[in-house]
Amino acid sequence: MQPVLVVGSVALDSIETPFGSVSRVVGGAATYFAIAAAHFTNVRVVAVVGDDFDDERMKIFQNRRIDLAGLQRVSGETFRWKGRYKDNLDDRETIYTHLNVFEAFRPAIPPTYCASPFVFLGNIHPTLQLEVLGQVESPQFSVADTMNYWIEGTPDELRLVLSRVDGLVINDAEARQLSGESNLVKAARIIQAMGPKLLIIKRGEHGVLMTRPNGFFAVPGLPLESVCDPTGAGDTFGGGFLGYLAGCSDVNDEALARAVIAGSTMASFSVEAFGLERLLSVTRDEIMQRFSEFKRLTHFEEL
Numbered sequence: 001m002q003p004v005l006v007v008g009s010v011a012l013d014s015i016e017t018p019f020g021s022v023s024r025v026v027g028g029a030a031t032y033f034a035i036a037a038a039h040f041t042n043v044r045v046v047a048v049v050g051d052d053f054d055d056e057r058m059k060i061f062q063n064r065r066i067d068l069a070g071l072q073r074v075s076g077e078t079f080r081w082k083g084r085y086k087d088n089l090d091d092r093e094t095i096y097t098h099l100n101v102f103e104a105f106r107p108a109i110p111p112t113y114c115a116s117p118f119v120f121l122g123n124i125h126p127t128l129q130l131e132v133l134g135q136v137e138s139p140q141f142s143v144a145d146t147m148n149y150w151i152e153g154t155p156d157e158l159r160l161v162l163s164r165v166d167g168l169v170i171n172d173a174e175a176r177q178l179s180g181e182s183n184l185v186k187a188a189r190i191i192q193a194m195g196p197k198l199l200i201i202k203r204g205e206h207g208v209l210m211t212r213p214n215g216f217f218a219v220p221g222l223p224l225e226s227v228c229d230p231t232g233a234g235d236t237f238g239g240g241f242l243g244y245l246a247g248c249s250d251v252n253d254e255a256l257a258r259a260v261i262a263g264s265t266m267a268s269f270s271v272e273a274f275g276l277e278r279l280l281s282v283t284r285d286e287i288m289q290r291f292s293e294f295k296r297l298t299h300f301e302e303l
């Protein structure tokens, strides 16, 4: 089992959905990733929080396989984000994004993290993603996340990141935007030519489409009776995906397919309650059971 390094936001989130609301709960892309990945392997976090991120909030990382040597604690307020979901839970409005201590954040990789074989570059400025890549000694497998904001605002820096990573996690609208191609199969080919041979296209409740060196792999979202809060589902997917992969002896097609199911499994738990609540309580047995549910959902015999 190899460790995974993640860089990204640790946040205080306020969330409103048709099922209720929460205020200033612990969130952030790196947090969702780390909690999910730690179910499979050791996780190293590179991020920053302010002095309002008290010991009570720190507790969510405790007694998990999460190393916080790379979590800077500086004076000021932690990154804050507020989002409101419409009835269908697909459309989300960002009410505010307060970067706070994140604005001056420069990722510093502790010496103990330099030899991290698996790296996840969360959705942050591509220049910061490059700084992290520059400090890790030739990782075996690196995956980046990005969004429309960077595709439009910093295309050149993003291209540099893409030329250096093995994988990219992106949603379908962003894949079309990045490639300038509306057909997803063609879009995937165009993005692969930019660098990442592995492309994971997130399609919300409709599941995930992955391009592997030898073709596509797709899985639907698990039909769930209670979906409460989709915040962080993508980052949770990333954590399950890369956390599982880090435990495999070889990154081959079979391991990649199971990693997509591991990511989808973790994301399916995450959306069942507000914030991190469900992800924090999920057990190994529940994860195994749900993995099997995915198998039953998608399994069929040849004609």
Ligand code: AMP
Pocket (backbone or CB within 6 Å): 009, 011, 012, 013, 027, 028, 029, 080, 081, 097, 123, 124, 230, 231, 232, 233, 234, 235
């Ligand atoms: P997702 O639902 O996958 O977009 O992830 C939502 C999480 O990302 C929340 O916990 C937010 O705190 C965090 N987040 C939202 N906007 C940003 C941003 N601009 N940079 C970094 N993290 C963000």
